[in-house]
Amino acid sequence: xxxxxxxxxxxxxxxxxxxxxxxxxxxxxxxxxxxxxxxxxxxxxxxxxxxxxxxxxxxxxxxxxxxxxxxxxxxxxxxxxxxxxxxxxxxxxxxxxxxxxxxxxxxxxxxxxxxxxxxxxxxxxxxxxxxxxxxxxxxxxxxxxxxxxxxxxxxxxxxxxxxxxxxxxxxxxxxxxxxxxxxxxxxxxxxxxxxxxxxxxxxxxxxxxxxxxxxxxxxxxxxxxxxxxxxxxxxxxxxxxxxxxxxxxxxxxxxxxxxxxxxxxxxxxxxxxxxxxxxxxxxxxxxxxxxxxxxxxxxxxxxxxxxxxxxxxxxxxxxxxxxxxxxxxxxxxxxxxxxxxxxxxxxxxxxxxxxxxxxxxxxxxxxxxxxxxxxxxxxxxxxxxxxxxxxxxxxxxxxxxxxxxxxxxx
Numbered sequence: 184x185x186x187x188x189x190x191x192x193x194x195x196x197x198x199x200x201x202x203x204x205x206x207x208x209x210x211x212x213x214x215x216x217x218x219x220x221x222x223x224x225x226x227x228x229x230x231x232x233x234x235x236x237x238x239x240x241x242x243x244x245x246x247x248x249x250x251x252x253x254x255x256x257x258x259x260x261x262x263x264x265x266x267x268x269x270x271x272x273x274x275x276x277x278x279x280x281x282x283x284x285x286x287x288x289x290x291x292x293x294x295x296x297x298x299x300x301x302x303x304x305x306x307x308x309x310x311x312x313x314x315x316x317x318x319x320x321x322x323x324x325x326x327x328x329x330x331x332x333x334x335x336x337x338x339x340x341x342x343x344x345x346x347x348x349x350x351x352x353x354x355x356x357x358x359x360x361x362x363x364x365x366x367x368x369x370x371x372x373x374x375x376x377x378x379x380x381x382x383x384x385x386x387x388x389x390x391x392x393x394x395x396x397x398x399x400x401x402x403x404x405x406x407x408x409x410x411x412x413x414x415x416x417x418x419x420x421x422x423x424x425x426x427x428x429x430x431x432x433x434x435x436x437x438x439x440x441x442x443x444x445x446x447x448x449x450x451x452x453x454x455x456x457x458x459x460x461x462x463x464x465x466x467x468x469x470x471x472x473x474x475x476x477x478x479x480x481x482x483x484x485x486x487x488x489x490x491x492x493x494x495x496x497x498x499x500x501x502x503x504x505x506x507x508x509x510x511x512x513x514x515x516x517x518x519x520x521x522x523x524x525x526x527x528x529x530x531x532x533x534x535x536x537x538x539x540x541x542x543x544x545x546x547x548x549x550x551x552x553x554x555x556x557x558x559x560x561x562x563x564x565x566x567x568x569x570x571x572x573x574x575x576x577x578x579x580x581x582x583x584x585x586x587x588x589x590x591x592x593x
Contacts, residue, residue, distance in 0.1 A: 202229045314333075339412055515529065517570055
């Protein structure tokens with residue numbers, strides 16, 4: 184279980200980091216070429232890449248050789264020495280620290296959200312709620328509502344009020360709050376990655392720029408009034424985790440600068456949509472294809488169980504591991520031919536890694552399996568069988584080896 188969680192965590196970190204780096208690199212060129220609305224959509228690459236690596240990989244076998252070349256043996260010996268120096272597996276503790284950090288950040292965001300919610304004054308029967316916070320906002324995950332400052336009608340003239348309300352309604356129409364919830368969840372999950380926190384801030388900015396662009400596309404002659412409404416807006420004192428408002432560190436200058444840019448044509452937006460959709464599809468497919476393949480091979484049926492007629496010899500126990508008192512487990516996937524001889528041997532997993540794999544593979548090359556297994560038509564067939572090999576130092580002195588314990592087929 185720890186092995187699986189650790190590998191999934193590693194793949195998730197690599198996938199999200201690569202996707203974030205790519206979006207940060209391309210967001211400005213995409214904005215200039217296709218406008219802020221389509222540039223904002225590029226952030227979908229981050230959750231898509233994570234989802235892709237969590238899906239089952241291709242049904243092919245990973246490329247672990249049955250026989251090890253000399254350079255691989257030397258590398259394994261180096262890894263073996265490093266593992267023996269640190270016999271305690273740190274991965275469970277690292278995963279625990281990861282979970283505690285995610286929980287701590289999630290709790291902090293929840294407290295911030297609750298603090299804002301307490302000072303929102305509900306207005307039953309009205310489209311808007313009121314808040315002591317000065318910034319107009321959209322607030323709430325399940326039933327988001329527009330929250331306005333108490334002096335909204337006196338601070339803004341009629342046209343500015345209409346534009347600000349159009350901005351907040353655009354957030355509702357685009358379902359930006361659920362997108363923020365997903366971004367917050369990813370930030371909590373990968374709290375230790377500084378690139379994720381940078382991406383979270385850039386994501387919120389691009390979301391606001393996309394909303395501004397959508398409003399101005401519907402009101403092309405209102406750029407001046409829109410900019411004046413921005414300048415009149417007092418920025419909020421806190422950064423709301425799940426809410427569309429203007430926090431104290433909001434890059435207002437960048438939003439004002441964007442008002443000077445003309446909106447892209449419909450043809451350019453269509454071209455941009457096609458480019459971004461194709462890029463997201465390629466990225467997701469690439470992330471999925473980059474996973475380690477699953478131990479399966481098309482057209483080859485797995486063997487169900489080992490039998491008493493199978494001859495499974497014991498591997499040699501590494502002297503260095505026995506001397507250090509290190510035990511472990513190597514799980515092998517063995518392709519048994521119709522003649523009962525192993526045709527291919529793959530390491531499904533090893534714990535610890537780099538210590539016992541070589542000895543287990545060498546022993547498996549001499550194993551012989553019952554060749555009398557038959558397929559549906561009575562023909563002898565080949566198939567995969569999964570064999571765990573335990574190494575227990577307390578059970579055997581150096582030079583001896585523990586028995587390989589059979590298990591059900593993969």
